[in-house]
Amino acid sequence: MKGKIIEIKSDLNTAIKNIIKTLVQKKLFDAVFVPVRIPSRESFAYLLIKDKEILESITPLPPTMPVQGARALKDLTRLGKLNLRILCIMRPCEIRAAVELAKLRQITLQNLTFFSFDCPGVFPTAEYIKSPEKYDQNIIEKIKAWQEDGLRPNCSICVNFSHYNTPADLHIGFYRNHLLIYPVSKNSQKILDILSYRAEDDLTEWENSINTLLKKKKENRSRKFSLLSNQTKGIENLEEFFTGCINCHNCMRVCPICYCRQCFFESPEQSHHEAEEYLARAKEKGGIRFPPERMVFHLGRMNHMALSCVGCGSCEDGCPMDVPVGQIFSFIGNEVQKMFDYLPGKNLEEPIPLLTFKEDELHEYEDTREKK
Amino acid sequence: MKALKLSQSPDNAIGSLLKYLFEQNKISAAFVLCKNNSRDYFYGLITDKNLLEKITPTTPIMPSSAGKMLSKLTMLEPLTSPIAVVLRPCEMRAFYELIKLEQARPDNILFISFTCKGVISIKESKDGFEEKIEAYQKNPATELTLPGLRQCCQICENFVPENADIILPLIEKNDLNNTTFLIKTEKAEDFVQGFEAETVEEELNDTEISKIKEKRARKKAEVFANITPDKLGMKGLIDIFGRCLNCHACGRACPICYCNLCYFDSADSEVGPKAYEAETETKGAYRLPANTIFYHIGRMIHISLSCIGCGMCTDVCPVSIPVGTIFTRVAESAQEVFKYIPGRNIEEKIPILTFKINEFEEIGEE
Amino acid sequence: MEQTFNPRIIGFLCNWCSYAGADLAGVSRLQMPPSIIPIRVMCSSRVDPLFILTALLRGSDAVLVAGCHPGDCHYQYGNYHTRRRIVLFNKIFETLGLETDRVRLAWVSASEGGRYRDVVTQFTEHIKEKGPNPLKKEIFL
Numbered sequence: 039m040k041g042k043i044i045e046i047k048s049d050l051n052t053a054i055k056n057i058i059k060t061l062v063q064k065k066l067f068d069a070v071f072v073p074v075r076i077p078s079r080e081s082f083a084y085l086l087i088k089d090k091e092i093l094e095s096i097t098p099l100p101p102t103m104p105v106q107g108a109r110a111l112k113d114l115t116r117l118g119k120l121n122l123r124i125l126c127i128m129r130p131c132e133i134r135a136a137v138e139l140a141k142l143r144q145i146t147l148q149n150l151t152f153f154s155f156d157c158p159g160v161f162p163t164a165e166y167i168k169s170p171e172k173y174d175q176n177i178i179e180k181i182k183a184w185q186e187d188g189l190r191p192n193c194s195i196c197v198n199f200s201h202y203n204t205p206a207d208l209h210i211g212f213y214r215n216h217l218l219i220y221p222v223s224k225n226s227q228k229i230l231d232i233l234s235y236r237a238e239d240d241l242t243e244w245e246n247s248i249n250t251l252l253k254k255k256k257e258n259r260s261r262k263f264s265l266l267s268n269q270t271k272g273i274e275n276l277e278e279f280f281t282g283c284i285n286c287h288n289c290m291r292v293c294p295i296c297y298c299r300q301c302f303f304e305s306p307e308q309s310h311h312e313a314e315e316y317l318a319r320a321k322e323k324g325g326i327r328f329p330p331e332r333m334v335f336h337l338g339r340m341n342h343m344a345l346s347c348v349g350c351g352s353c354e355d356g357c358p359m360d361v362p363v364g365q366i367f368s369f370i371g372n373e374v375q376k377m378f379d380y381l382p383g384k385n386l387e388e389p390i391p392l393l394t395f396k397e398d399e400l401h402e403y404e405d406t407r408e409k410k
Numbered sequence: 411m412k413a414l415k416l417s418q419s420p421d422n423a424i425g426s427l428l429k430y431l432f433e434q435n436k437i438s439a440a441f442v443l444c445k446n447n448s449r450d451y452f453y454g455l456i457t458d459k460n461l462l463e464k465i466t467p468t469t470p471i472m473p474s475s476a477g478k479m480l481s482k483l484t485m486l487e488p489l490t491s492p493i494a495v496v497l498r499p500c501e502m503r504a505f506y507e508l509i510k511l512e513q514a515r516p517d518n519i520l521f522i523s524f525t526c527k528g529v530i531s532i533k534e535s536k537d538g539f540e541e542k543i544e545a546y547q548k549n550p551a552t553e554l555t556l557p558g559l560r561q562c563c564q565i566c567e568n569f570v571p572e573n574a575d576i577i578l579p580l581i582e583k584n585d586l587n588n589t590t591f592l593i594k595t596e597k598a599e600d601f602v603q604g605f606e607a608e609t610v611e612e613e614l615n616d617t618e619i620s621k622i623k624e625k626r627a628r629k630k631a632e633v634f635a636n637i638t639p640d641k642l643g644m645k646g647l648i649d650i651f652g653r654c655l656n657c658h659a660c661g662r663a664c665p666i667c668y669c670n671l672c673y674f675d676s677a678d679s680e681v682g683p684k685a686y687e688a689e690t691e692t693k694g695a696y697r698l699p700a701n702t703i704f705y706h707i708g709r710m711i712h713i714s715l716s717c718i719g720c721g722m723c724t725d726v727c728p729v730s731i732p733v734g735t736i737f738t739r740v741a742e743s744a745q746e747v748f749k750y751i752p753g754r755n756i757e758e759k760i761p762i763l764t765f766k767i768n769e770f771e772e773i774g775e776e
Numbered sequence: 777m778e779q780t781f782n783p784r785i786i787g788f789l790c791n792w793c794s795y796a797g798a799d800l801a802g803v804s805r806l807q808m809p810p811s812i813i814p815i816r817v818m819c820s821s822r823v824d825p826l827f828i829l830t831a832l833l834r835g836s837d838a839v840l841v842a843g844c845h846p847g848d849c850h851y852q853y854g855n856y857h858t859r860r861r862i863v864l865f866n867k868i869f870e871t872l873g874l875e876t877d878r879v880r881l882a883w884v885s886a887s888e889g890g891r892y893r894d895v896v897t898q899f900t901e902h903i904k905e906k907g908p909n910p911l912k913k914e915i916f917l
Contacts, residue, residue: 069690071698077645077916081653081729085915086686089694092915104729105655106462117682122690167653167729282449284473284532286726291657300671304662309670312486316455317439324458327444328479356657356728358533583819639873647872648916692835695915703917704833711825712870743871744864762864765856767846768861774846774883 041211041220042235053217054098054127054155054210057233061125062093064232067151068122071097071111080167084110086124098127099155101177102166103190106352107132108294112144119148126150129157130204131196131350134383135294138346139206141390144297156207156223159186159193163355186258192351192364193261202246203384207404213244230283234274266369270294279366280336282359285329288354289363295382296341302342303335336363340370345391346382412599414591414607416701420468420578423589424496424522427576430605431494432459437520437601438491441480443467448539453479455493467522469497470529470559471539471547475665475722477504481514488517494601496522498529499571500720503753504665505714506573510760513668520601522591523571524578525619527551528563532725533697552625562721562734565630567623569643570614572754576602582618637739650736653729656699660723660733666713673712674705699707706733710740715761717741722766783837783903787896788827790820792850792883794842800889800897808893809900819843820881821854825865827878835912838878838903840881845883855883877902878909880892 044051061067066339074096082100084107087093107128113130114120128136133152139145161173165188179185186194193199201209207226211218218241270279287304290296302308308331320326347367354364375381378391416423424442431437444454445466451473456462476497483489497505502523508514530542534557542558549556554564571577576591590612593599642650657712658675661667671762673679679701690696717737724734748761789795795816801808813836817823820843827840841862843855862881869876882895910915 074695076648076652078649078652083916084698085695086690086698087695088690092695104653105699113680113699114686114696115683117680120683120687122687163729168653194726281447282536284452284726286474286659286663288657288659288662288726288728291659291662292728294656299675304670306670307602309482310486311482313483313489314487316483317457317491320439320455320457324461325444325454325456325464328441328453328455328482329474330482338613356655356659358728360536436861587880639871642871642873644874644911644917647874648914652916667786691835693913693915697916701833701917704829707829707833707868708826710872711829711865714868715864740868744867747863747867748860760859762857765853765860767856769861771846773859773862774843774881 039238040241041218041237042230042233043238044217044219044235046215046217050212050217051097051099055093055096057210058096058098058125058127059090059093059221061229061231062090065126066123066229066232070096071101071114071124071126072098073127073130075100080170081163086114088122095142099177101161101173102163103129103132103160103350103352103355104163106135106292106294106350107140108135108145109292109352110287111136112139112151112294112297116144119146122149124150125153125231127153127155130154130198130200131157131348132294133204133206134198134348135350137383137386138295138348138390139297140386141393142295142297142346147386151208151226152206153208154201154204155210156212157193157196157199159189159196159199161188162190190351190355190364191362192349192354192368194253195262195299195368196349197252197255197259198381200252201257202383205384205386211244211248213247218244228296247328262365263369263372270366270369276333280332280361280363283332283336283361284359285332285335285365286358287335288356288358290339292352292356293343294350294352295346295348296339303331303338340367344371344374345378345380348382411613412593412613413460413610413612414593414602415610416589416591416607417587419586419587420524420580420591421466423591424467424471424578425462425465427522427591427602427605428462428465428494429459431601432462434604436492436495440465440496441476441483441493442467442496442586443471443476444479445469447726449535451535455483465496468524470527470543471532471535471724472498472501472720472722473532474663475504475720476501477508477514478487478665478668480505480519481508481665481668484515484517485513488515489519491768492518492520494520494522498526499523499569499574499626500526500566501665502571502573502717503568504720506753507666507718507760508668509756511666511668511716516756520598521571521574522576522578523574525571525614526563526566526569527581528556528559528566528569530558531560533730547586550584551622553631554625556750560721560725560734561633561721561732562724562738565626565633565738566628566719567630568719568751569622570619573756577614579612579614581622582615596688634739637652637736647703647706651703651731654702654706654731656702656705657728657731658705659728661709661728663722663726664713665718665720665722666716667709674708676749706736710737714741714744715748715750718752729734777889781904781908782809783811783900783908784813785811785838785840785899785903786831786836786909787840787842788820788823789814790843790850790855791816791818793844793848794820794892795810796883796886797842797884797888797892800886801892804889806889806893808896811900812896813902819849819851819854819862820858821851823858823861825861828865832878832909833911835909837909838880838899840880840882840895840899842882842884842892845885848885875906877906
């Protein structure tokens, strides 16, 4: 048996909700970490739910991602594990970010079980808030037809939207009007056994649909990346690329990976200088912009977290000026991760490349004269 | 008072004045709003007079509060050589509040400001900015429904820069071909000495100003009618702030919020798994990110007395919460209690940093 | 059986006056409801308004801040600052349409055991009438 199959009778959210409810009823979990629509209806927030009645109101598959789940989970478990067995329903990119944060010791993974699902992508939060009804309708059609227009730019180039490369415990796949529960990790088999749905061995239909989409997205991705590589070559192009940035640092604030309480670029060392120094700097060029160091911030942040960037696009979502910051981070992230053959969040055991080293590596970046 | 008249647009007139000040070595730098391209606006600290062509001080946009930026410049030590600063009235008030909070120093700064019609919200500047500016310039200041105008600007009654050294009366005139500099202080007179312009006697047009004030006060009453105590309450607050991402962008953009590490980002504000478990147990569920309303009320407690109502917070909010409007409302009632107007007078202490022996005597007794 | 509501009130008591006053009330065996959870602070001005806010938003039924009478502060002027802070706090709560009468500032000197009892009894009665803090059950805070 490879997975279990349920026919979706009403809507997707209810189907997933029923699975969750069953698991809680069978006392496999004490609490569920899942998005819920906020009272004013136009957005979602993560809730850690214990109460069964509140569990009725969940939306496991919201059409938008206002807060990156890993960031919310970090708030909950940064100081240690909870004595609750928690079922987390998160998107693949959120789970990967959570694993990265666990490597950075910002999340305690103990007692957490991850459910991922075939992520259709999300709509930009700012757009969703304006007309939720429109997008609520849309998401179902999107899942059916796998269309990509109107999604977050990062979602349309995401190649890790399914169970590949994501260390979830269980994965929920969709195809036609079926919902498939697929065990990913070893110990998820017993959860699967408890669910009394129809077992299924032949998953080719689902796999084919995923692979077709993957192919399409891969094409999208390489097209986008070659475009970005031209757009961002050289400091002038970069300046142009970041045009409009007002240095609010909001990209860093909503980034799940950027965990520092006080960002280096906001620290006194970096942001407090004597007036004379600012004037001297201004005299060199004729003038400097305020707030200073816009490019230092973006390039510096890239150095700090590009290796762990999961490409979720939260940064772009949080940008009040719509700077395509998520795209460039995804592009640069992809480039540097390739160098170390590293995929952030894929495997908890794999250390972040900058936190480890090999003696015999990267010689091509060393001084070439010595080699001769 | 003494005034200088130039037949140039305000931006060009300010440019000429700054150029003159540079040429006479009266200033070592100018701090003024600049434009790189149609989307890139920023404050620039300019030392080369040839870069003055990039300035655009009266373009209705506020990428960041000049008060906050000037505090970055002058926080560690006062300026030793004079600079000229062109900023909006609320930015100047913010700077004054920061001086009181010991985050900035006023020495060696020539303040040039103008009666302010408001700015277009930065989010609205993303598309069709040129048309919006055109509409903005064409219409008189009594017209409050200009496309993209910040709501905080529509309800701002403190648009006259009381403390500036040089004031440009822009709002009453709406004349793009002539500019007047009102020379308000002796310091300013020293600076403009020898500057070629027609010298006249002119005052701010009080009737026009009070007309605009009245119009904005009415608008304010209209806006505030929707945020009365009975419409708010915790339910109302959750409706307004419910979608808050806890990104704290409002605090970072706020000119008054100066802390390097905000309390709400600090380790002190984090309580740990035991408390989370307990709250999940009593409430049935626990929202994450937590403490969003706590953050906003907390920030109100911290800064409402100094809130100058600039609306930067609303502008940077990624989920478009009208933070600034609520804060202005709360600030108004808090400032009213202590009869305090932030940024009005540099000598006046922020009420929470001082006290009177004989006040609020009924409190604490019975 | 219907459970009676016993308020839990966080009491910030100044070390020099109110804590001693509370102590005196106890030593004198004055009868009062056991509703106060006392937290001793060196001065009532040590009470950051955020403490009060935290207590209320995390579900305590009320907050009592007690300090020396004006003019008697051990640190000379601490309680005048407290007074302003409470005024500001109340004003903000009032403007936001939140309950202001769950926060109380009371001056209780070291010798006023009786007054401490009166304040506590009266405040507890008031909160009992009002009922539990509704924010206790509010998820979307």
